Amino acid sequence: MADVARRAGVSAMTVSRTLKGTGPVTPETRDRILQAVEDLGYVLDLSAGALSSKKTGFVSVLIPSLNNSNFSDTVSGITEVLDTEGMQVLIGITNYSRLREEQVIETMLQRRPEGIIVTGGTHTPRGRLILEKAGIPVIETWDLPAAPIDHVVGFSNAATIEDMMARLVFRGYRRIAFIEGEHGEDTRGQDRRAGYERAVQALGLERACVISLGRPPVTMAQGSPAVVRLMETWPEVEAVICVSDLPAFGAIMECHRRGWAVPDRLAIAGFGDFEVARQCWPSITTVSVGSRDIGTRAGALMLEAIQAHHTGESLPPRLIRTPHTLIERDSTAGRPEGATAGRVA
Amino acid sequence: MADVARRAGVSAMTVSRTLKGTGPVTPETRDRILQAVEDLGYVLDLSAGALSSKKTGFVSVLIPSLNNSNFSDTVSGITEVLDTEGMQVLIGITNYSRLREEQVIETMLQRRPEGIIVTGGTHTPRGRLILEKAGIPVIETWDLPAAPIDHVVGFSNAATIEDMMARLVFRGYRRIAFIEGEHGEDTRGQDRRAGYERAVQALGLERACVISLGRPPVTMAQGSPAVVRLMETWPEVEAVICVSDLPAFGAIMECHRRGWAVPDRLAIAGFGDFEVARQCWPSITTVSVGSRDIGTRAGALMLEAIQAHHTGESLPPRLIRTPHTLIERDSTAGRPEGATAGRVA
DNA sequence: GCCGGCGGTGATATCGCTAACAGTTGACGC
DNA sequence: GCGTCAACTGTTAGCGATATCACCGCCGGC
Numbered sequence A, B: 001m002a003d004v005a006r007r008a009g010v011s012a013m014t015v016s017r018t019l020k021g022t023g024p025v026t027p028e029t030r031d032r033i034l035q036a037v038e039d040l041g042y043v044l045d046l047s048a049g050a051l052s053s054k055k056t057g058f059v060s061v062l063i064p065s066l067n068n069s070n071f072s073d074t075v076s077g078i079t080e081v082l083d084t085e086g087m088q089v090l091i092g093i094t095n096y097s098r099l100r101e102e103q104v105i106e107t108m109l110q111r112r113p114e115g116i117i118v119t120g121g122t123h124t125p126r127g128r129l130i131l132e133k134a135g136i137p138v139i140e141t142w143d144l145p146a147a148p149i150d151h152v153v154g155f156s157n158a159a160t161i162e163d164m165m166a167r168l169v170f171r172g173y174r175r176i177a178f179i180e181g182e183h184g185e186d187t188r189g190q191d192r193r194a195g196y197e198r199a200v201q202a203l204g205l206e207r208a209c210v211i212s213l214g215r216p217p218v219t220m221a222q223g224s225p226a227v228v229r230l231m232e233t234w235p236e237v238e239a240v241i242c243v244s245d246l247p248a249f250g251a252i253m254e255c256h257r258r259g260w261a262v263p264d265r266l267a268i269a270g271f272g273d274f275e276v277a278r279q280c281w282p283s284i285t286t287v288s289v290g291s292r293d294i295g296t297r298a299g300a301l302m303l304e305a306i307q308a309h310h311t312g313e314s315l316p317p318r319l320i321r322t323p324h325t326l327i328e329r330d331s332t333a334g335r336p337e338g339a340t341a342g343r344v345a
Numbered sequence C: 001g002c003c004g005g006c007g008g009t010g011a012t013a014t015c016g017c018t019a020a021c022a023g024t025t026g027a028c029g030c
Numbered sequence D: 001g002c003g004t005c006a007a008c009t010g011t012t013a014g015c016g017a018t019a020t021c022a023c024c025g026c027c028g029g030c
Helices: A002-008 A014-022 A027-040 A046-053 A071-084 A100-107 A125-133 A159-171 A186-203 A221-234 A245-258 A275-279 A291-310 B002-009 B011-021 B026-042 B048-054 B069-083 B096-108 B125-133 B157-170 B189-204 B222-234 B245-258 B275-279 B292-311
Strands: A058-065 A088-093 A115-119 A138-141 A149-155 A176-180 A210-212 A238-243 A267-269 A286-288 A319-321 A325-327 B058-063 B086-092 B115-119 B138-141 B150-153 B176-178 B209-212 B239-242 B265-268 B286-288 B320-321 B325-327
Touching: A002 A014, A002 A027, A014 A027, A046 A138, A046 B048, A058 A071, A058 A100, A071 A088, A071 A115, A071 A291, A071 B086, A088 B069, A088 B086, A088 B096, A088 B286, A100 A115, A100 A125, A115 A291, A138 A291, A149 A291, A159 A186, A159 A267, A159 A286, A159 A325, A176 A186, A176 A221, A176 A245, A210 A221, A221 A238, A221 A245, A221 B275, A238 A245, A245 A267, A245 A275, A245 B275, A267 B096, A275 B245, A286 B002, A291 B286, A325 B209, B002 B011, B002 B026, B011 B026, B058 B069, B058 B096, B069 B086, B069 B115, B069 B292, B096 B115, B096 B125, B115 B286, B115 B292, B138 B292, B150 B292, B157 B176, B157 B189, B157 B265, B157 B286, B176 B189, B176 B222, B176 B245, B209 B222, B222 B239, B222 B245, B245 B265
Parallel strands: A058 A088, A058 A115, A115 A138, A138 A149, A149 A319, A176 A210, A176 A238, A238 A267, B058 B086, B058 B115, B115 B138, B138 B150, B150 B320, B176 B209, B176 B239, B239 B265
Antiparallel strands: A286 A325, B286 B325
């Protein structure tokens, strides 16, 4: 930068101001500097700038996996918003493990991000502690934690499935099963299952029938053995909700193979509104949670929080409930006998 | 760090050595320092370290989109490998635009990455120039550029489709169409189309039938109108190759809706070996290019190149051809009349 | 008994930039 | 004509770490 300054006949400070757009610079001086930058092929060093200004321009984003389009949609949304302010997203993959999340948080903080966005509201005690003490805005997403760390942009996973259950019952289904991932790490999946069980109670259904797929990430492939097991275990089942569209799709394909009509023999619903749910035949009833919107809203909130952070005050914890939408499609068209079938006359 | 040093009764330098694992430190001293770190809740600042050591620990990775599991698989692979050396991936999204890529490259270089991995071998002249002059290892992936900038980890997109064509012809198909994305930006898609046209020539087929989907990213949804248009335009078509599994899937679902048997009325093949291709019914014939492997190999190569870069010598440009595998599935089971149908007797 | 070398540690000088303050000019108002 | 203020530019002093060299013991070899 000193070279540039010399060549343009100004001080390094003026070069800095020109390149960052902070402070006033005479147009001529500016041109001269930009010319010098061009001539020398100079590239600003943001690491050095970060050290001196104490603004790294980083925001860390922690997600369970990149290979789930729900999460990559959220990241895309965040990235898009932060890009407008020249901030760089640092992605951390937690692999659906809270312990891994804790480690990733620790290493992330060494980069001095100006804010951190995590997926879910359940963390290891130490992970939570570190986040609280980090002294930067924190946003928890994809969940509505009972005791948020700071800000929240999310929805109730349980409620999405309760809504779905109500709708299925309204459509005439009574024997409704649930296909879930393994217990333990995927807390959002657990919440959905909890929603299912509450709904079974609330709607007065006979009993909860749950098939477990295995460790997350849940995949399309897991759907086919799961639906087979389901039909063997509870042949009387009329409908099934899957913890995600992916196994729902796998299940539907298995049904095609076996000649089980969907939805007439078995209605199948998913979660997440993946592209495959819309394109599948029959198209899959699902819940859209607006993955990308969660990202853009979290991004915007983060910018606001960082802004406040810079001016000294810290933004009071905000809770943004994002809407979820039940999307009824062909895979749950209703009992053949009509919407009232199975109801008490 | 000075605080930690004081509390442990050593110099800052020793603290640094302990935390980074560089240089020898007596176990006792080490423990004392780690205790002090714990007590004070001290977190190392890598930005500062980067400035003085001139090693940022960043590697930039540019991809067209995060929402394509092929690319996110590659990124996962890269991340996984670089993680082992504590390096952080900086993701840049180019949106399938070369101009955008140029801009992203410029802003990325301000972060002083130690290496940069880009998707594809076609760039704007200026983008290419900047990469060449960046003075860091560059890896081009997902392609085999005629004139590589530096290293390459990729495969010939054209060859994948040529192989596919040969196989389809072997299976007895003669009238084979191609469904592609719009011309212009997606150079990998263009290469695949070029492979198709070469194969039409080489195999002595009647003519090339190409349906264009629209601007990338190509989606599942685009598959259905495309296949309808295809059948209207060339009713005699027997098979079609799609530029990606996603529209191939959309096309198959449309065929289900319309009662066109796949593969008997129309065989459909894709590209990319997305999960949906394996799970779809009928399962989709495709080309696997090992997206994740491309990532792990590029990651490993990058580590090696950075290593060399540190010791002064720069690694001679390396070209790693990754294997692609044709995966035949149910969607191209062969002409009903048998594998020799359509051949000259 | 002397010397070379290694394990362990510290002092100092940056790394490249920007915050903060301190000029310097010229326009404007009264 | 003079004070005031805004626009513009420069000076100085770090930001928080690490490269580098220097130093001190102590060991082993000849």
